[in-house]
Amino acid sequence: MLRAFSNRNYRLWALADLVSVTGTWMQVLGLNWVVMERTGSATSVGLSVAFSTIPAMVCGPWAGALADRVSPRRIIVIGESLHLVIALLLAVTVWHGLPLPVLFALTTIAGLVGTFEGPALGRFASQVVPRSDLGNALAWNSVTNAVGRVLGMSLAGVLAAVIGEPALFCLNAASFGAVIATVLVMRSAQFHPLARSTREYAGVMAGLRYLRTQHVLLVLFALGFVLSSLGRNYQVTMAAMAEGPLNAGSAGYGTLSSVFAVGTVLGGLAAARVKDFTLPLLLVAAGVTSVLQAVSGFVPGLTGFALMLLPIAAGAVVIDTIKSTRLQLDAADSMRGRVLAVQGTVAGGAGALGAPALGWLSERLGPQEALLVAGVVTLAATCAAAAVLRSLARRPSSSTDSAEPEETFSTSGAGKPADSLTAA
Numbered sequence: 001m002l003r004a005f006s007n008r009n010y011r012l013w014a015l016a017d018l019v020s021v022t023g024t025w026m027q028v029l030g031l032n033w034v035v036m037e038r039t040g041s042a043t044s045v046g047l048s049v050a051f052s053t054i055p056a057m058v059c060g061p062w063a064g065a066l067a068d069r070v071s072p073r074r075i076i077v078i079g080e081s082l083h084l085v086i087a088l089l090l091a092v093t094v095w096h097g098l099p100l101p102v103l104f105a106l107t108t109i110a111g112l113v114g115t116f117e118g119p120a121l122g123r124f125a126s127q128v129v130p131r132s133d134l135g136n137a138l139a140w141n142s143v144t145n146a147v148g149r150v151l152g153m154s155l156a157g158v159l160a161a162v163i164g165e166p167a168l169f170c171l172n173a174a175s176f177g178a179v180i181a182t183v184l185v186m187r188s189a190q191f192h193p194l195a196r197s198t199r200e201y202a203g204v205m206a207g208l209r210y211l212r213t214q215h216v217l218l219v220l221f222a223l224g225f226v227l228s229s230l231g232r233n234y235q236v237t238m239a240a241m242a243e244g245p246l247n248a249g250s251a252g253y254g255t256l257s258s259v260f261a262v263g264t265v266l267g268g269l270a271a272a273r274v275k276d277f278t279l280p281l282l283l284v285a286a287g288v289t290s291v292l293q294a295v296s297g298f299v300p301g302l303t304g305f306a307l308m309l310l311p312i313a314a315g316a317v318v319i320d321t322i323k324s325t326r327l328q329l330d331a332a333d334s335m336r337g338r339v340l341a342v343q344g345t346v347a348g349g350a351g352a353l354g355a356p357a358l359g360w361l362s363e364r365l366g367p368q369e370a371l372l373v374a375g376v377v378t379l380a381a382t383c384a385a386a387a388v389l390r391s392l393a394r395r396p397s398s399s400t401d402s403a404e405p406e407e408t409f410s411t412s413g414a415g416k417p418a419d420s421l422t423a424a
Helices: 008-039 042-067 072-095 100-127 131-163 165-185 204-213 215-231 234-243 249-272 279-296 301-329 333-364 367-394
Strands: none
Touching (some): 008 042, 008 072, 008 131, 042 100, 072 165, 100 131, 100 333, 131 165, 215 279, 215 301, 215 333, 215 367, 234 249, 279 367, 301 333
């Protein structure tokens, strides 16, 4: 269960990640409060969030191509340094009451930096642990993110009232400094190197040509889009259930949010116990979670709905951990940055489209019916993915549609084709 922590570099990285995630959520809440206080408009808050996600939709492929060519350690140090400066500029902007367009511009720049840093972070995570411990490391990353989110939200509420919102941005800046220091003190000799993309196979188009041959990866992207858009945007359906059928108000919504956070921690712990992150396990988890989602709205009472959220949240983390592990292990080392960039773009698109869709369904049909429809759709998508993956597994290895060999894109000559239904 603690395999990843046997690696010194990962122990350092996990601690730095916890500090960074905590600081990030403090800044997110601080920024949202500032925008809401100045405008009184939830739409303005939504715009602030949108500005931070637009760069990923536009620049993701180029970020992945860069990560496959340049040392991820170097990209992370540069990215964290830029984030530190942006956080300080946000603190100054809020302190002096500068106009909202300045905040939105800084948020957009931060999103752009995060877009280029994301694939590098994914590649770096593969370097601090051996291949056999990657799934375990990603599972613990999920736990770290959940704990950091809870800590950041809790601390932000207290500190904003005591020392003011600008301090939240300053604390986040300090967290980026901690990450930079941690990355610099890691032992280079203990890294597990990944092959970089050669000049011949560098660039966005080469990555797209590679992905076109990786049918399992494409299935995972498609399934991930459906699951993320209709099965992950619980902040929408929880709010709709709390305000509507449960009649629990904002206090009930806070309770459900806390329960969901606990579920994500439990899911991370469960994933950390998994030894083989196989695609059949992913499909089972997706199917069970979809069924639970479909029936969750019809369980009576706030307590009943909250109890349903626990396994749903845990299942979501298990699904995401297995999917991320398979995307990384089944992709060529020298293409991993571009694969991760596509994953980020798919996730961003799912969030941008799924949240409004669930909101529309909740208003038109009702929150309970929205959960039912979303659960049925995600279950159907899971069954369709299972059928396609089974068909691919039965396809002869000599088929002209088979994946191109790893050696074509990687100097390591290691790895396996993505069209495989079993774990590495």
